[in-house]
Amino acid sequence: MGSVSPELSLDFRPTFVPKTITSFLKEVSLIGNVPDKVSKLDAFVKRLEEEMRKIDAFKRELPLCMLLLNDAIVALKEESVQCMSRSVEPVLEEFIPLKNKKENNQSEEDGALITKRKEKDSNNNNCNSNDKKNWMSSVQLWNTDDGDYRSIDRKLDTKRNVGDSSQGCKNKVGETAFMPFKANLGFGVRKERKEEVALTLLSPGIKNLNDESCSTGSRTSCSRAVSSSAPNAQSNFRSVSQPLSQHHQQQQQQQTARKERRCWSPELHRRFVNALQQLGGSQVATPKQIRELMQVDGLTNDEVKSHLQKYRLHTRRLPASTTNPANQSVVVLGSGLWMSQDQYGESSKGSSSQSGSPQGPLQLATNTGGISTPGGDSMVDDEDAKSESYTWKGHIHKPGKDDV
DNA sequence: TGCGTAATAT
DNA sequence: CATATTACGC
Numbered sequence: 001m002g003s004v005s006p007e008l009s010l011d012f013r014p015t016f017v018p019k020t021i022t023s024f025l026k027e028v029s030l031i032g033n034v035p036d037k038v039s040k041l042d043a044f045v046k047r048l049e050e051e052m053r054k055i056d057a058f059k060r061e062l063p064l065c066m067l068l069l070n071d072a073i074v075a076l077k078e079e080s081v082q083c084m085s086r087s088v089e090p091v092l093e094e095f096i097p098l099k100n101k102k103e104n105n106q107s108e109e110d111g112a113l114i115t116k117r118k119e120k121d122s123n124n125n126n127c128n129s130n131d132k133k134n135w136m137s138s139v140q141l142w143n144t145d146d147g148d149y150r151s152i153d154r155k156l157d158t159k160r161n162v163g164d165s166s167q168g169c170k171n172k173v174g175e176t177a178f179m180p181f182k183a184n185l186g187f188g189v190r191k192e193r194k195e196e197v198a199l200t201l202l203s204p205g206i207k208n209l210n211d212e213s214c215s216t217g218s219r220t221s222c223s224r225a226v227s228s229s230a231p232n233a234q235s236n237f238r239s240v241s242q243p244l245s246q247h248h249q250q251q252q253q254q255q256t257a258r259k260e261r262r263c264w265s266p267e268l269h270r271r272f273v274n275a276l277q278q279l280g281g282s283q284v285a286t287p288k289q290i291r292e293l294m295q296v297d298g299l300t301n302d303e304v305k306s307h308l309q310k311y312r313l314h315t316r317r318l319p320a321s322t323t324n325p326a327n328q329s330v331v332v333l334g335s336g337l338w339m340s341q342d343q344y345g346e347s348s349k350g351s352s353s354q355s356g357s358p359q360g361p362l363q364l365a366t367n368t369g370g371i372s373t374p375g376g377d378s379m380v381d382d383e384d385a386k387s388e389s390y391t392w393k394g395h396i397h398k399p400g401k402d403d404v
Numbered sequence: 405t406g407c408g409t410a411a412t413a414t
Numbered sequence: 415c416a417t418a419t420t421a422c423g424c
Contacts, residue, residue: 258412258413258414258419259418259419259420260418260419261413261414261417261418261419262418262419263417263418264417264418286406286407286408287406287407287408288405288406288407301406301407302418302419302420303418303419305406305407305408305409306417306418306419306420307417307418308407308408309408309409310416310417310418312408
């Protein structure tokens with residue numbers, strides 16, 4: 001027993017953490033598959049965080065434990081990030097405009113023309129203008145007013161939303177485009193908007209094993225723990241709702257009550273794409289894997305699946321770029337939908353120091369009124385120094401079954 | 405159960 | 415029309 005079992009490194013003892021970590025890393029290093037590697041690292045980190053959370057109450061008595069755990073977590077996260085970054089698998093995908101009414105076969109698929117255009121048209125006046133139907137709305141955290149949300153990605157979209165108030169085009173409800181969450185959360189709900197509220201309310205009752213929320217430094221405010229790990233979390237929201245005040249006006253529940261449409265926030269999408277990258281592309285990644293990697297609680301399998309479906313429709317694998325530039329900006333997209341993002345590791349890396357908790361309370365923004373639209377055009381990041389090279393193919397290709 | 409995809413809703 | 419949700423088959 002004295003010997004360390006290299007394979008089952010999961011049962012680590014606190015005393016031997018460094019050792020175990022070492023052997024674990026060694027083991028991981030043997031794995032050739034990058035996604036696998038990252039997944040394993042991630043799983044381990046998760047366990048460590050869990051452990052840390054447990055002893056958090058005794059951190060005064062066990063300062064060294066905390067220190068060790070924290071150190072291990074940080075180290076493994078770094079390793080994970082590095083592993084990801086050096087993953088030699090850019091997985092290029094191209095954007096395919098769906099709404100091509102007439103597919104002119106004119107352009108052969110010879111070479112994808114690379115158009116570097118930075119459209120900065122100043123006329124944000126137009127709502128839907130041409131094709132900029134930005135669906136992303138805002139990053140939402142479900143913590144209500146606790147103020148605990150750990151500023152997942154700083155301003156990012158918040159600023160964008162506010163700034164582009166003009167884009168609040170299709171708001172049938174009448175609520176203003178900006179400040180979506182506050183508004184919808186409280187009132188103005190017409191139908192089952194209350195699920196949000198119910199969700200928030202019931203959250204404390206649920207013991208979520210997924211933790212990751214109040215891992216390290218945060219105050220114990222796991223209030224937003226939502227049944228994420230629930231496999232059939234499909235309609236869990238609905239089921240718990242209904243404060244039984246107005247008996248059965250809507251025979252929702254088990255029957256057919258559609259969920260609120262929730263838009264994918266840019267950050268969420270970023271995570272999504274990031275996960276795709278780790279998994280080897282949208283064509284091979286499976287919803288569950290993606291969801292696991294994203295580690296966004298409240299995100300259901302079906303949501304990821306749906307998003308993946310759409311993503312697959314829009315993207316197609318590119319034939320392994322020969323050049324493989326250093327800045328392998330992966331997915332390319334054109335019409336504002338799946339915007340290209342090329343800075344991946346920043347989120348986890350940025351907070352890789354103590355606070356950890358890589359994935360915060362991201363969430364799909366409930367988009368009832370249609371708060372979508374970040375901005376007319378100055379979307380994406382604040383930095384446009386990057387050369388936006390959209391790879392863009394002329395022909396549409398339906399991803400039918402016949403496709404290879 | 406989970407994945408892929410079609411159908412349907414918003 | 416695009417996106418998200420649900421249904422259905424494997």
